[in-house]
Amino acid sequence: MQLEKTIERAILIGLYTESGEIAAEVAERSLDELQELAEAAGATVVGRALQHRQSADSATFIGKGKLEEAKAAAIELDASLLIFDDELTGSQIRNIEGQSNLKVVDRTFLILDIFAQRAKSREGKLQVELAQQQYRLSRLIGLGHALSRLGGGIGTRGPGESQLESDRRHINRRLNTLKQALKEVALRRQQTRQQRQSNEILTIAVVGYTNAGKSTLLNILTQADLLTLDQVFATLDPAARRLELPDQQPVILVDTVGFIRKLPHQLVDAFRSTLEEVTQADAILQVIDCSDPQADVQRDVVEQLLNELGAAGKPRLTVLNKIDRLGSFERGGLTLFSGRDQTIQISARTGEGIPDLIAAISKLAAESFIPVSLLLPYAKTGWVSRIEQQGKVDHVDYREDGIAVEAHVRVALYKALLQDQLLISNDKR
Numbered sequence: 001m002q003l004e005k006t007i008e009r010a011i012l013i014g015l016y017t018e019s020g021e022i023a024a025e026v027a028e029r030s031l032d033e034l035q036e037l038a039e040a041a042g043a044t045v046v047g048r049a050l051q052h053r054q055s056a057d058s059a060t061f062i063g064k065g066k067l068e069e070a071k072a073a074a075i076e077l078d079a080s081l082l083i084f085d086d087e088l089t090g091s092q093i094r095n096i097e098g099q100s101n102l103k104v105v106d107r108t109f110l111i112l113d114i115f116a117q118r119a120k121s122r123e124g125k126l127q128v129e130l131a132q133q134q135y136r137l138s139r140l141i142g143l144g145h146a147l148s149r150l151g152g153g154i155g156t157r158g159p160g161e162s163q164l165e166s167d168r169r170h171i172n173r174r175l176n177t178l179k180q181a182l183k184e185v186a187l188r189r190q191q192t193r194q195q196r197q198s199n200e201i202l203t204i205a206v207v208g209y210t211n212a213g214k215s216t217l218l219n220i221l222t223q224a225d226l227l228t229l230d231q232v233f234a235t236l237d238p239a240a241r242r243l244e245l246p247d248q249q250p251v252i253l254v255d256t257v258g259f260i261r262k263l264p265h266q267l268v269d270a271f272r273s274t275l276e277e278v279t280q281a282d283a284i285l286q287v288i289d290c291s292d293p294q295a296d297v298q299r300d301v302v303e304q305l306l307n308e309l310g311a312a313g314k315p316r317l318t319v320l321n322k323i324d325r326l327g328s329f330e331r332g333g334l335t336l337f338s339g340r341d342q343t344i345q346i347s348a349r350t351g352e353g354i355p356d357l358i359a360a361i362s363k364l365a366a367e368s369f370i371p372v373s374l375l376l377p378y379a380k381t382g383w384v385s386r387i388e389q390q391g392k393v394d395h396v397d398y399r400e401d402g403i404a405v406e407a408h409v410r411v412a413l414y415k416a417l418l419q420d421q422l423l424i425s426n427d428k429r
Helices: 021-041 064-077 090-100 107-118 122-148 159-198 214-222 265-270 272-280 295-309 328-337 354-367 382-390 411-419
Strands: 009-016 044-052 081-084 103-106 202-208 239-244 250-255 283-289 316-321 342-345 370-376 392-399 402-409 423-425
Touching: 009 021, 009 064, 021 044, 021 107, 044 064, 064 090, 081 107, 090 103, 090 122, 103 107, 107 122, 107 265, 122 159, 122 265, 159 272, 202 214, 202 272, 202 295, 202 354, 214 239, 214 250, 214 354, 265 272, 272 295, 283 295, 316 354, 328 342, 342 354, 370 382, 370 411, 382 392, 382 402, 382 411, 402 411
Parallel strands: 009 044, 009 081, 081 103, 202 250, 202 283, 283 316, 316 342
Antiparallel strands: 239 250, 370 402, 370 423, 392 402
């Protein structure tokens, strides 16, 4: 017999410190996103509260009056959980729980919980646990500071402090184990990337805000079967899929974890090796849900994270997804996304615009090739098949003095040909 899962009833709480209608609207949108996160984690949202004040309360984040309102609302709505739209300190969590008698979760912990539910691969599980342990350790340190403020001496030693130190040592040991395991996984991931590079296959990282439709797009482009759900962080583990272009040249599309505003720094640190798929890729395909009212904000969040990763300067295609949800007038307004990058409007769900996207990817792949002219001795005919596998042969002429080849090759193969002194010229480069 399967036990029925208890669904927690939650109240969302947000705080904003800037004045004006725009600041209030941004805070409301952030609460909307927090509700998506809460529902993805399995909670039922029964209420929400938003407070404006000059700064967060150091003890309870929101003011005491607002906290009393939340406590009363929880009793009325039969809620057992308060979810805050910002990261709380360990002392704030304890103070709020002590004054409200309710379970308290902040945005960071909520995202970590979703990641823990969704991680399927060994690497994903290791990365999530690393982030969770880092989160726990930072709260234990906060507890240590709280104890130190008691002034030392009587009441600050004994089982409480011993338990704290024991917990800290246990977490640190586990952190070291996780980091070592992830080093080994990162090494294997690096070897896989090097193999792709040695095979001279163009790699494109597919990035975007969570739930922008990246996995759906990969499925339609590569006939893959990646999990697709209309919710945040449906997939976490990066997936590499091969796309055969119309000219038979392959490219590798790498699906990456979705970005989100206020992404916990613990996750960025823990998922560093996964995010390196973005930094090591040859180009970026950025997917934007253009039907989302906050699409411009989400684009800016992705841009900021790409800058932090040092990947913002890579060649890029910008894909405006979910145009099937827009009317003709709304589609006309998508020019606000135009910039230095080529922009393609598509619907990954209906297939609209996909041929244009494939053409743009083909053009990007073609621009990554160097045209070369070769004269190969018959003793080195193996170069012809190597170029066919890793480049593009345009013309072959078997002559008395050797094999004349006109071809397009990528940088690494070009360097190998140059080193082997097989180039006649590369004037067309």
